[in-house]
Amino acid sequence: MSHKAAKLGLTSLVLALAFGALLYSTLGESAQYYKHVEEVMVAPDGWYGTPMQIHGFARDIRRKRDSLEYSFEMHSKGHVVRASYTGIVPDTFKNESEVVLQGTLGPDGFHATGMTAKCPSKYEPQAGGAAGTTGTTAY
Amino acid sequence: MSSLGFYLLLTAFVVCAYALAASVAGARRRSQRLIESGIGAFYLIAAVMSAASAIIIYAFVAGDYSIKYVARYSDSVQPLFYKITSYWGGLDGSIMFWVFLLSVFGSTAVYVNRERHRELIPYVVAVISVVQMFFLFLMIVHNNPFETYLTETRADGEGLNPLLQNFYMVIHPPTMYTGFVGLTIPYAFGMAALITGYLDDSWLRAVRRWTMISWLFLSVGLGLGMIWAYEELGWGGYWGWDPVENAGLLPWFTATAFLHSVMVQERRGMLRVWNVTLVILTFFLTIFGTFMTRSGIVQSVHAFGEDPELARMFTIFMVSILTISFGFVIYRLPLLRARNELDSWVSREAAFLANNWILLFSAFFVLFATMFPTLSEAVTGERLTVGPPFFNKWMLPIGLVLLLLTGIGPLLAWRKSTLLNLRDQFLIPVAAAAVVGGAIVALGVRVWTSGIAFALCGFVTGTIGQEFWRGARVRQTTTGTDVFTALIGLVARNKRRYGGYIVHIAIVLIFLGFAGEGFKQDEQVLLKPGQQTQVGDFVVRLDAVRVTDDGQKQMITGHTTVFRDGEELARMYPAKWFFRKHEDEPTTEVAIRRSFAEDIYLVMPAFNLEEQSASMQIVINPLVNWVWVGFGLLAVGTLIALLPETVFAFAAARVPANAVTTSLLLLSLVLWPAAVVAQSGQTVSTEQRSALERQLEGEILCTCGCRRPLNDCGMFNCQGHSSQTAKLRQFLSEGQDHDAVIASFVRDFGSEAVLAAPVDRGFNRLAWLFPYLAALTALIAIVVTARRWSHPAALAAAGDAGLDPALSARLDDELRNLD
DSSP states (O other), rough: OOHHHHHHHHHHHHHHHHHHHHHHHHHHHEEEEEEEEEEEEESGHHHHHHHOEEEEEEEEEEEOSSOOEEEEEEEEEEEEEEOOOOOOOOOOOTTOOEEEEEEEEEEEEEEEEEEOOOOOOOOOOOOOOOOOOOOOOOO | HHHHHHHHHHHHHHHHHHHHHHHHHHHHHETTHHHHHHHHHHHOOOEEEEEEEEHHHHHHHHOTBBBBBHEEEEOOTOOOOHOOOOOOOTTHHHHHHHHHHHHHHOOOOHHTTTTTTTTTTHHHHHHHHHHHHHHHHHHTTOOTTOOOOOOOOOOOOOOOOOOGGGHHHHHHHHHHHHHHHHHHHHHHHHHHHHHHHHSSTTHHHHHHHHHHHHHHHHHHHHHHHHIIIIIIIIISOOOOOOHHHHHHHHHHHHHHHHHHHHHHHHHHHHHHHHHHHHHHHHHHHHHHHHHHHHHHHHHOOHHHHHHHHHHHHHHHHHHHHHHHHHHHHHTTTGGGOOOOOOOOHHHHHHHHHHHHHHHHHHHHHHHHHHHHHHHHHHHSSEEEEHHHHHHHHHHHHHHHHHHHHHGGGGGGOSSOOOOHHHHHHHHHHHHHHHHHHHHHHTTTOOOOHHHHHHHHHHHHHHHHHHHHHHHHHHHHHHHHHHHHHHHHHHHHHHHHHHHHEEEEEEEEEEHHHHGGGGOOOOEEEEEOOTOEETTTOOOOEEEEEEEESSSSSSEEEEEEEEETEEEEEEEEOOOOEEEEEEETSSSEEEEHHHHHHHEEEEEEEEEETTTEHHHHEEEEEEETHHHHHHHHHHHHHHHHHSSSSHHHHHHHHHHOOOOHHHHHHHHHHTTHHHHHHHTTTTTTOOOOOOOOHHHHTTBOSSSSSOOOOOGOOSTOOOOOOOHHHHHHHHHHTHHHHHHHHHHHHHHSSSGGBBBHHHIIIIIIHHHHHHHHHHHHHHHHHHHHHHHHHHHHHHHHTTOOOHHHHHHHEEEEEEEEOOO
16 A cells, blocks of 8 residues: 555656646746736836736827837826837727737837737626637737 | 515525525434425425526516616617526626526436435535525625615616627527536535445436536537637637636536546446545536636636625635535545556556546646736736746647547557557557548648647547447347448447547547647738738738618628639628617627638728728638537537437337348347446446346346346335345355246245346237237248149148258248348
8 A cells, every 4th residue: 555655646746746847837938927007117127028918008099000000108007108019909999998918118118919908897708608808809 | 676586585595594404404313304395495496596587587678777787787779689688697697597597407406316316315405505505695795686776767778798799698608507507416416425425326327417418518608608709709719718718618627527537437436536526626616717707816808897705705615615525525535445446557447547637637727827817926926927828838738638548548448458459449540540640741731739630630530430330340240230220229229438439529520620720820901992912822802991880880891802813702791880879899790701621710800981991800710610510519429428218219219220120129129228227337336246146137127116127227225126136145145046046036026027037028029029920920821822832733742741841941041031
């Protein structure tokens, strides 16, 4: 019994360690910081180049003519950052809408590679259901 | 009206409390009256909840906008259909709908099993009542769907979100719910078994069907959610690893694991702790999924609204579930010891075990990754997120391994596979995989994960094809029918197994669709009328952007033409619709051109009427339709496994076949119950019994009134069964042989009615055979007469004796050729 338990324990340990190591290494590549604009813009220098998601409200949205290049401001609790994004924006992306951007921060502003808009407030996902990624996420 | 509804909820809570108390007290005092009273109260909850549901639906239909919930989720112009379905449109109503479904399912489960599992029922009632009480409590103190506005009087409601006014969104949530709620029943039976200590396999029998039904609904619900996301949300995909989606997937993993491991317990008496654990985990994950998506603990793009109060109540409930459930598991560990040990790693039970580990790991991985932002914030104070690429990186290899196991499992024998039968079994599937893999390489496919997936699909298809083919061949030789009849007979005789294989084929098709994802092409462009763009083999041209209005909504439509190789393939019309009262929430109408090879998927997320320009997202989704076909086939396979025997008996009896085939088929139908029950594992017992004892068990009837042989008594814990078995053992231990035992039984019972043989074979078989016997007799008569007439009188003089050998030989021949 003890022999069997030892074997079982050892196998589980090795497996757990292997998975842990794999998980850790892949997490390092995939994990992104999720920050609100004010958290980042207090000391933006430290965040330059870090892949992250940034949460805030859009305003002053401009689009370059005949293109999908957008330029706008993200603000939250008094802090502001200029942001740029090229691609299709969600339906709900308009001035003062709540947005989460994926991308990196640079000295000239936030370069977004992805944009997710908060769903319309009345939208409540169905309980337990796969309600999907609402708001035409630009993938 | 609203107060009546609320009082009904209060009543339901009180009745629940009574059902709980009466059942537990009744079980402890062994008072049948108290137990019955508890069961009665339990049925009453279903009635009360039905009444409450009727009231909320009435409020929606009649437009009682004084009720906040009604005002928030409907308005007067909504079609009747959507008014009714608004019942489960929001949080409060969905909790009520949950309780309603649970009360109906629970009552049904208790009603069906009240005789067969008498000792478990009081605790089943108690456990389900506790769960109902929790949700009723939530409604009473926190999420009352009948809450009214205090001062305001509303003339109209706000209306259901247009995104949800969609056919799939109407049937998807209740399907999902049915799956979620149905999984409470196995948990209740499992807990009842743990509490009472009746931990033989009987509780598994009671819940197997429920788990399968719930699993079916959960799978179909997930499929419908995917179709909805694909057709309505317009981002070109169907699965984004969103927390809400993951919540539905978590219990699906563990329920799938349970459906597999339950077979190991039935066949080999192993994995008993594991099965109880899976049932508990599955239930826990249904609650956890609800909690995760409802309380705002996981931040998602969906506007969940954080609700710490709700989160706290859910947490208390979940912690209680885990502690109490696993407390009982630990307490009952001595009773849960496995009857067998794993003989070899090259065995079917080992394959099932591996499949279980991987499914469980998937569940934990998805849970971990979904909760990661919350966990990281709790641990480090920094909110870190992981996106779909992280999920895909992990779930892709896991999915491939699962697919591989789908193919390996059926090829391995129970207990231990020898080298010889490994070679025999694996030859064809591996060859199939090699052929597909070779073809993929030859075609120069560049996405290697998809290539592996295709090859594995070939492997699994080979496995299942081989299983069907061999089974059908064996059946063909034993029954002498054609292959088709044999195939249907095979499936009908062994519904669970072959239904399961059909589900595996469905999984192959779904994976085919997933593999196609590797070749997805996605393009975002801004087009003006006349401009075109190339995506893959296709050229998409924008012809115009037009505005129309149908009174209910304003529609902006992008008129596009799709070409392939310079030829016009299709005209497609992606659009944006602006519903009245919801102008700020336009819906994106996707244009999809479907084919089995690929979908062309056009979205027009934005437009500019002055410039006449439209931004277009063009997605080419290869093989995506196979996912939907797969989900359909999955439902068919599960239904085959679920269908009651009688349905199949009818279907199989109508299989066209010639005379003797039919008679054999009918004969097999007479012996049906034995075969079916045997395959469903009721007779599985690993106690060592002699061949003689087993033979006799098939020949002697149980005296409980079931009129079935001892090894096939459908009644559980039946008195007749145990007394007869004891008697049989006694006779055998006295050293009696087969005939002596039979004689002793007949003597004890007083007539031959105690024997299975006369009953099953006597009149019934005569009845079946009668037409054929009559036909045979008539034939013999005709042949004899014909020969008499055609022979010269001289020969006739030689007498009957001389004719006999020739006649009988010819008769034999003709009879042999008759079929």
